[in-house]
Amino acid sequence: MAGKVLCEATKLYNILNQYTHIPRLAESNYLCLIDARAAESYNFSHIITARNAKWDSDRKFIMPMDVEVESMRYIIVYDSNTHSLLDSGPAIDCADGLEKASRFPVQILTGGYEKFSALYPFLRTQKILYNIRELESLNPYPVEILPGQLYMGDYRQATNPQILKDLKLNALVNVSDECSLMFKKANCTVLHIRIADSAEADFTTSFERMCDFISSHLNTASPVLIFSSLGISRCCAVAMAYLMYHLKYTLKEAWNHIHQCKASMRPNRGFVLQLSDWELQTVGKRVTDISEPNY
Known part of the structure; x- marks a missing residue:
């Protein structure tokens, strides 16, 4: 297993804003960003390009079927405010499932959505689905x-x-x-x-x-x-x-x-x-x- 590590908010900010000729978010194997909060919170607001985690009836994380986890360069998970790998909660539960298939360590956003959205409110959105043209037309920040x-x-x-x-x-x-x-x-x-x-x-x-x-x-x-x-x-x-x-x-x-x-x-x-x-x-x-x- 690749394991789990913490990801500081500034690191996720920079990952979201990498580009060459077009934003790297348009690359299919670049970033899988998962919001492990409840659907109501996710629908109200989430970090740009994040997908909401899915759970089965036993509250076990369901691996996303349309993501090649094993080839993904960055897999980052967040909930409301996890700060430590010793915490328990939905972000840790998601990471536990994802790390079994990932080549790279699964990263858990330190401070979760609460910290990131306070630092970078302009990267919050309600948009759920992006097509490739929309991803290519995003305007990365410095x-x-x-x-x-x-x-x-x-x-x-x-x-x-x-x-x-x-x-x-x-x-x-x-x-x-x-x-x-x-x-x-x-x-x-x-x-x-x-x-x-x-x-x-x-x-x-x-x-x-x-x-x-x-x-x-x-x-x-x-x-x-x-x-x-x-x-x-x-x-x-x-x-x-x-x-x-x-x-x-x-x-x-x-x-x-x-x-x-x-x-x-x-x-x-x-x-x-x-x-x-x-x-x-x-x-x-x-x-x-x-x-x-x-x-």
Whole structure:
């Protein structure tokens, strides 16, 4: 059996918002999200794309017939407020049944629906069924690097007024080539550093300025979004630089953290070399071996 593990709310948030060209939620073997609460609670409101658990007359969980559990990358179960694997309740009961067939550990959402919906009310819905076209047309949110504080995304997300409102964003670090009048209309403070997504571009001289800008806003409880054109190279380098500068992460630790938040991240090779120099400056020595193909 694959076993059971806990899943923090921020991890589920990031899993829901992964995308390449289209949202990963459109992939048939990506996520099976099961709401183990009573049908009345589920019908009133649930997390986007969740299906309601089914039970037999003996209150035993019925495996969903239209889900290939053994091939599913993420299986996440939640009830109202389970906080521990030692708890008893419908989420644990569901996970007990699912783990027998899953290749990966079945994850139980810490704090359940109550905690997740309080943190991310904009990801609640009453919609039960999605066709493939609806899943492909979902608008993913920026991924969350530091819960409730630091986000990372692309230009399209940064210029979406609803996303800025939902995430309470009014401080942005723009490392794309584009600039939008929408930011002034939304009353956003923007630090715009024009950096080409090129191995020859100089990022190092701007790292400290960007890190100080981010910290100045986080210190006043103002969340910050770092974004670049596609959200996979330049903004990832800035996010790693921040973790290294203010939290004293090594490059490897920062890389792993950003990769867990956004699986498609890939700073170009020139940025990796500059981040290695940044590690020397912030940590005091080069700890991370950046030889390819790891970086």
